[in-house]
Amino acid sequence: MASDRIFGLVTLFVALGYIASATQIQTSFLTDPVGPKAFPMLIGAVAALCSLVMIVKPDPDPDWPMLRTWGALAIAVIVLIIYAYALKPLGFVIPTVFAAGILSYQISPRMVPAALSGAGLSIGLFLLFKYALGLSLVGFPKGWF
Amino acid sequence: MEMLANLSLGFSVALSPFTLALAVAGCFLGTIIGALPGLGPSNGVAILIPLTFTMGLDATSALVLMTAVYYGAMYGGRISSILLNIPGDEPALMTTLDGYPMAKQGRAGDALVLSGVASFVGAFLATIGLMLLAPMLARVAYLFGPAEYFALYLLAFCTLGGMASNNQAKAALASCIGLGIAMIGVDSSSGLPRLTGGNLHLYDGIDFLVAIVGLFAIAEVFFFIESHGKGSSIGVKLDKVRIPWKDIMATKWTMLRASFVGFIAGILPGAGASLGSFLAYMSEKSIAGEKGGFGTGVAKGVAAPEAGNNSAAGGALVPMLTLGVPGSGTTAVLLALLMTLNITPGPTLFTERPEVVWGLIASLLIANVVLLLMNVPMVKIFVKILMVPAWVLLPGVTMISFVGIYSLSGSYFDLLLMVGFGVLGYILRKLEIPTVPVILGILLGGNMEDALRRAMVLSDGDAMFLFSTPIAIGLWIAAIAGFVAPMFLRGVLKKPQAVTD
Numbered sequence: 036m037a038s039d040r041i042f043g044l045v046t047l048f049v050a051l052g053y054i055a056s057a058t059q060i061q062t063s064f065l066t067d068p069v070g071p072k073a074f075p076m077l078i079g080a081v082a083a084l085c086s087l088v089m090i091v092k093p094d095p096d097p098d099w100p101m102l103r104t105w106g107a108l109a110i111a112v113i114v115l116i117i118y119a120y121a122l123k124p125l126g127f128v129i130p131t132v133f134a135a136g137i138l139s140y141q142i143s144p145r146m147v148p149a150a151l152s153g154a155g156l157s158i159g160l161f162l163l164f165k166y167a168l169g170l171s172l173v174g175f176p177k178g179w180f
Numbered sequence: 181m182e183m184l185a186n187l188s189l190g191f192s193v194a195l196s197p198f199t200l201a202l203a204v205a206g207c208f209l210g211t212i213i214g215a216l217p218g219l220g221p222s223n224g225v226a227i228l229i230p231l232t233f234t235m236g237l238d239a240t241s242a243l244v245l246m247t248a249v250y251y252g253a254m255y256g257g258r259i260s261s262i263l264l265n266i267p268g269d270e271p272a273l274m275t276t277l278d279g280y281p282m283a284k285q286g287r288a289g290d291a292l293v294l295s296g297v298a299s300f301v302g303a304f305l306a307t308i309g310l311m312l313l314a315p316m317l318a319r320v321a322y323l324f325g326p327a328e329y330f331a332l333y334l335l336a337f338c339t340l341g342g343m344a345s346n347n348q349a350k351a352a353l354a355s356c357i358g359l360g361i362a363m364i365g366v367d368s369s370s371g372l373p374r375l376t377g378g379n380l381h382l383y384d385g386i387d388f389l390v391a392i393v394g395l396f397a398i399a400e401v402f403f404f405i406e407s408h409g410k411g412s413s414i415g416v417k418l419d420k421v422r423i424p425w426k427d428i429m430a431t432k433w434t435m436l437r438a439s440f441v442g443f444i445a446g447i448l449p450g451a452g453a454s455l456g457s458f459l460a461y462m463s464e465k466s467i468a469g470e471k472g473g474f475g476t477g478v479a480k481g482v483a484a485p486e487a488g489n490n491s492a493a494g495g496a497l498v499p500m501l502t503l504g505v506p507g508s509g510t511t512a513v514l515l516a517l518l519m520t521l522n523i524t525p526g527p528t529l530f531t532e533r534p535e536v537v538w539g540l541i542a543s544l545l546i547a548n549v550v551l552l553l554m555n556v557p558m559v560k561i562f563v564k565i566l567m568v569p570a571w572v573l574l575p576g577v578t579m580i581s582f583v584g585i586y587s588l589s590g591s592y593f594d595l596l597l598m599v600g601f602g603v604l605g606y607i608l609r610k611l612e613i614p615t616v617p618v619i620l621g622i623l624l625g626g627n628m629e630d631a632l633r634r635a636m637v638l639s640d641g642d643a644m645f646l647f648s649t650p651i652a653i654g655l656w657i658a659a660i661a662g663f664v665a666p667m668f669l670r671g672v673l674k675k676p677q678a679v680t681d
Contacts, residue, residue, distance in 0.1 A: 068641030
C-alpha cells in the first residue's frame with residue numbers, strides 16, 4: 036500500500052514539475068497550431084492523473100529486500116557510477132577488474148571466485164572487443180605503453 | 181507471383197556466404213542469450229545493437245545478424261523454462277507450465293526437442309503469414325494520414341498497457357514516463373531546446389538505446405544482487421536426446437492451431453508474444469478438456485505455447501514493418517535497431533527499400549531452418565552453457581552494456597543515464613509497473629507528437645479532424661476498448677500460476 040502511495044506522490048510532483056517546466060518552453064515565431072508546449076503538458080497531465088489513481092487505489096506492497104540487500108544494491112550503484120567516470124581516464128582493463136569483481140561479490144559473496152571473475156572478465160572482454168570485434172577500445176591509461 | 185520474385189530478391193541478398201555466416205553466428209549467440217536465465221530476447225538484442233553499430237556492418241548484414249539473434253533468443257528461452265523452471269522472459273512463462281513437469285518425469289530431452297520443433301512450425305508459418313499479409317497492409321497503410329497515425333500510436337500504448345499490467349493506471353503512467361522522456365531535446369519543428377534544464381548533454385535528447393539497455397540489462401543485475409543468484413541450478417537430469425516422433429505427430433494439429441492463434445495475437449499492435457503464447461495454451465487446454473491433463477507435463481502443453489510464442493514473434497513484425505508500430509517489447513527493440521540503422525519502417529519501406537524488407541524475410545526463413553538444425557542435435561551444448569554461474573554472467577553483461585553504450589558516443593553522461601535507467605527499471609518492476617511501455621514511449625514519442633502537430637496544421641487547429649475518417653474512428657474505438665476491456669476480462673483471463681517444487 037505505502038510503496039504505491041509514495042511512488043504515486045513522487046511521480047505526481049515530477050509530473051507537476053514537468054508541466055511547470057513545459058510552460059517555460061520557448062516558442063518561435065514560426066509556430067503551428069499545437070506548438071511545442073501542448074503535447075508535453077498533455078503527457079504531464081495524464082501522468083499526474085495516473086499518479087492520483089495510484090495514491091487513491093494502491094496495490095499491495097511488493098516484497099522489498101532486507102536492509103543488508105539495500106546496502107548491496109547501493110554499493111553496486113555507486114560502483115557503476117564510479118566506473119562510468121573512470122572508463123575514459125583509466126582505460127578499460129583496470130576499472131573493469133574492480134567493477135566486475137565487486138559486482139560479482141555482491142551476487143555471490145565469496146572473495147576468491149569474485150576476484151578471479153573480475154580479472155578474467157576484464158582481460159577476456161578486452162581481448163574480445165579489441166581483437167575479435169575490432170572496436171577501438173582504450174585498454175590502459177595514456178602513456179603506459 | 182510478385183511475391184516469389186520479391187522472395188528471390190530477398191534470398192539473393194541474404195544468401196551470400198558472409199551474411200549466411202552471420203545468420204549462423206547470430207542463431208548460435210541468440211540461443212545462448214535466450215537460454216541464459218536473466219537474459220532474454222529484449223535485453224540480449226538491446227545489448228548487441230550498439231556493438232553491431234560500432235562494428236561497421238552495413239544495414240542488411242546488421243539486420244540479418246540481429247534478426248537471427250532475435251529468433252534464436254525466442255528458441256533459447258524454452259531451454260531455461262523447461263530445465264530450470266525459470267522463464268527467460270514473459271512469453272516463455274507458459275512453457276514452464278508443462279515443460280518443467282515433463283522434464284521432472286525424466287523426459288527433458290523429449291520436451292526440448294518437441295518444443296524446438298513447435299518453435300520451428302510457429303516461426304515458419306508466421307514468416308509465411310508475414311510475407312502474405314505485410315504487403316497488403318502496406319498498401320492499406322498508404323491511406324493513413326497524420327490523424328490515423330496519432331490514433332494508431334494511441335492504440336499501441338492502450339493495448340500494450342492493457343495487456344502488460346494488472347493495473348491500467350500503472351501501465352498508462354509507464355507510457356507517460358516514456359513519452360515524457362522522448363520530449364527532452366531540441367524540438368524538431370521549432371528548433372528550440374525543450375525540457376533540457378540547460379544541460380548541454382540533453383540537447384540531442386536521450387538515446388533510446390541507453391534507456392533500453394539500462395531498463396532491461398542493468399536492472400536485471402540489481403535483481404540478481406537481490407536474489408544472490410539463487411535458483412539457477414539445474415534440478416533435472418538430461419539423458420540421451422532422441423527425437424520423439426510419436427509426440428511430434430500427436431501434436432501436429434495443436435501446433436498448427438497454436439501458430440494461427442499466436443500469429444493473430446502478434447499482429448495486434450502492442451499485444452505481442454505474451455498474449456500469443458497465453459491464448460495458444462489456454463485454447464488448447466480448453467480443447468483438450470479435463471482429460472487432457474494440461475499442467476502435468478503433456479506434450480500438447482509444451483507444443484502449444486512454444487508454437488504460439490514464436491508465431492506471435494513473427495506476427496509482431498507485421499505492424500512493425502508496415503506501420504512502424506511494434507507489437508511487443510522485443511519488436512520495440514528491433515524497431516530501435518532499424519532506427520539506429522536509419523531505416524524508417526512504414527509503407528514506403530516496401531516500395532523504396534524492398535531489398536531490406538525481403539532480405540529480412542529471407543533471413544528469417546534461413547535463421548529458422550538453421551535454428552531447427554542447430555537446436556535438435558546441439559541442445560546438450562546449450563544446456564552446458566546454462567551452468568555459467570550468475571556471478572560471472574551478470575558482471576559480464578554489465579561490462580558489455582557499458583562498452584556498448586560507451587562506444588555510441590564516448591561520453592560518461594550516457595553511462596550515468598544508463599545506470600539511472602537501471603535503478604528506475606528496478607523500482608518500476610518491483611512496483612509491477614511494466615517497463616515495455618516506457619521503451620515504446622521513448623521510441624514513438626517524437627513520431628506521435630509530429631503526427632498530432634501535422635494533423636493540426638492540416639485542419640488549422642480543429643481537434644475534430646482527429647476523428648474525421650472511418651479508419652481513425654475505428655482506431656480510437658479499438659484503443660479505448662483495448663484499454664478498458666482488460667479491466668473487465670481480468671477475472672476470465674487469469675494467468676495460471678507457475679509450477680512450484
